[in-house]
Amino acid sequence: MATRDTPQRILERAVELFNAHGVKAISLNRIAESLDISPGNLHYHFRTKDDVILAIFERIRSDPSQVSEGDCLSPTLTHMRWMFERYSSLVWRYRFFFRELSALTEEIPLVRHRYFENRRERMAALQQFFEKLIDVGVMRRPEPPATVALLVALSWMVSDHWIFYLDADHARLDSELIDTGFDLVMTLFQPYLAVPPASNARTRSRPTSA
Amino acid sequence: MATRDTPQRILERAVELFNAHGVKAISLNRIAESLDISPGNLHYHFRTKDDVILAIFERIRSDPSQVSEGDCLSPTLTHMRWMFERYSSLVWRYRFFFRELSALTEEIPLVRHRYFENRRERMAALQQFFEKLIDVGVMRRPEPPATVALLVALSWMVSDHWIFYLDADHARLDSELIDTGFDLVMTLFQPYLAVPPASNARTRSRPTSA
Numbered sequence: 001m002a003t004r005d006t007p008q009r010i011l012e013r014a015v016e017l018f019n020a021h022g023v024k025a026i027s028l029n030r031i032a033e034s035l036d037i038s039p040g041n042l043h044y045h046f047r048t049k050d051d052v053i054l055a056i057f058e059r060i061r062s063d064p065s066q067v068s069e070g071d072c073l074s075p076t077l078t079h080m081r082w083m084f085e086r087y088s089s090l091v092w093r094y095r096f097f098f099r100e101l102s103a104l105t106e107e108i109p110l111v112r113h114r115y116f117e118n119r120r121e122r123m124a125a126l127q128q129f130f131e132k133l134i135d136v137g138v139m140r141r142p143e144p145p146a147t148v149a150l151l152v153a154l155s156w157m158v159s160d161h162w163i164f165y166l167d168a169d170h171a172r173l174d175s176e177l178i179d180t181g182f183d184l185v186m187t188l189f190q191p192y193l194a195v196p197p198a199s200n201a202r203t204r205s206r207p208t209s210a
Numbered sequence: 211m212a213t214r215d216t217p218q219r220i221l222e223r224a225v226e227l228f229n230a231h232g233v234k235a236i237s238l239n240r241i242a243e244s245l246d247i248s249p250g251n252l253h254y255h256f257r258t259k260d261d262v263i264l265a266i267f268e269r270i271r272s273d274p275s276q277v278s279e280g281d282c283l284s285p286t287l288t289h290m291r292w293m294f295e296r297y298s299s300l301v302w303r304y305r306f307f308f309r310e311l312s313a314l315t316e317e318i319p320l321v322r323h324r325y326f327e328n329r330r331e332r333m334a335a336l337q338q339f340f341e342k343l344i345d346v347g348v349m350r351r352p353e354p355p356a357t358v359a360l361l362v363a364l365s366w367m368v369s370d371h372w373i374f375y376l377d378a379d380h381a382r383l384d385s386e387l388i389d390t391g392f393d394l395v396m397t398l399f400q401p402y403l404a405v406p407p408a409s410n411a412r413t414r415s416r417p418t419s420a
Binding site: 022024099100101102103105106107112116142147150151153154156157158161162164165167183184187188190191192 | 232234309310311312315317322326352357361363364366367368371375393394397398400401402
């Protein structure tokens, strides 16, 4: 194996082990052992577990699944469903990070700094997307207009937490589970939609267990 | 000090230390040391850290700040504000538990079981409260009616997470911070209110930073 691949292999294995067992239970030595490399080799690339988590967060941050200004080019509910699905896949792939979000951002100052910096940027893009939905008439402007920012905040909170809130005992993120999550997000926007969502984004209409 | 007070003192000190440093950083020995009791004395009452956390959760579970059927006797927005304030104080007092909620319920099977059991019961009471708000005409029934369950789920998620979402660098939970959290919850119900909330529950009307 070429040395330049080692950091990537370490991060991928770390995500796998953290997802399965939680951050606390996994030591750097355990990651090295599982990859059949020496602890020294791993320490050469990442000095501490915090360094590993920070490097993983940089991957989350730069993942194309994050909301971006490009999303504003498609101000439709179908696209919004796709954005939610994309982001939910990201949360699922790195679920240890979102599951332990508050603790990790509390414990690792650099993760905290970058997480909130990224969130500010992404929420600005998300707010632009909703402003576009209003511009093109898919959504009515709420009264007072500041409600848009509150709806963005709520949808962010739901997007980061719904998988754990549901405590779904699923082995994978299937479309039924995503439908359930999207129902929660759509409940936020439902009152402001110009047309009923059934004809736009949801493939079916069913009550969701809470 | 009488022996029968020791478990209570241990739990109170554990909450203090967990809130300040996180669960991971605090060992049973550290709690014993901080109370100036022997590790053997502490182990006599709590064999493991999981036992301590379970005992703390039992306190959270039986705390009168939790939503109860008694709340249905006062179906007003003012009372809803008070319920939110009550519950937020509970989250603040035991903030380590809510901050690490997903990890703790993942890692400790008995905490997981009791947390979800409690949540089911409390959410049923919360749903009853909203049904009462609809009965007395404070709230309009959403269409489809299943939306009530989704709103209850969303308000639960917001109530458990908003303090950490805001990442407020506050030393205490002051009324300004609670106003900000309540604005988020009220955004969920705003479209269904029969009268504007300003005259009912909020002491002022201001945009909230997201």
